[in-house]
Amino acid sequence: MHALDILGDPVRRRLLELLADGETSAGELGEIVQREFGISQPAVSQHLRVLRESGFATVRPEGARRIYALHTESLEMADAWFDQFRRYWQPHLDALGTELARGRRARRLIPDTTDATDASTEASDDEMPDKEN
Numbered sequence: 245m246h247a248l249d250i251l252g253d254p255v256r257r258r259l260l261e262l263l264a265d266g267e268t269s270a271g272e273l274g275e276i277v278q279r280e281f282g283i284s285q286p287a288v289s290q291h292l293r294v295l296r297e298s299g300f301a302t303v304r305p306e307g308a309r310r311i312y313a314l315h316t317e318s319l320e321m322a323d324a325w326f327d328q329f330r331r332y333w334q335p336h337l338d339a340l341g342t343e344l345a346r347g348r349r350a351r352r353l354i355p356d357t358t359d360a361t362d363a364s365t366e367a368s369d370d371e372m373p374d375k376e377n
Contacts, residue, residue, distance in 0.1 A: 247322035250298045255281055255291050263301060263314040270303075270310040 250256055255277060262273055274288040292312060295301035299318040303310050 247298075247318065247325060250294065250300055250318075251322065253291070255283065255288075256295055256300075259288075259291060259295060259312075260300060260314065260319075263312055267311050267313045269306075270312060273312060 251260075258277060258280065259273055262268055262276060270289070270292060273292065274285050277283065277288050277291070278285060292301065292303075296303055296312075299315055302313050302315045304313075305311075
């Protein structure tokens with residue numbers, strides 16, 4: 245099975261996201277995924293088996309529990325496969341980063357006039373006579 249077949253499934257992607265935070269028991273993973281996706285425990289077990297057999301996750305017994313961990317080598321292989329396509333989106337991401345940095349810089353350079361504007365508005369309102377219709 246190709247890495248994109250594995251990563252294409254939202255349940256498996258979510259399991260990998262959870263494993264990215266560190267080792268987690270099958271029971272904990274199951275509780276989260278069952279709640280979020282409304283699938284059964286056997287379905288979660290099937291997804292974990294696919295991740296394990298495809299090399300994206302490892303499992304070790306700890307008493308009666310099974311502890312899953314992320315196996316980064318498969319993710320690195322998937323990342324290497326994506327390298328051939330980065331040239332299409334990387335310039336756009338770089339340009340976005342530049343624009344975001346410019347916006348942050350512009351906000352830092354513009355003095356905060358909010359307080360002064362609020363104070364002058366309040367003073368103007370106090371000085372103006374009430375208009376009667």
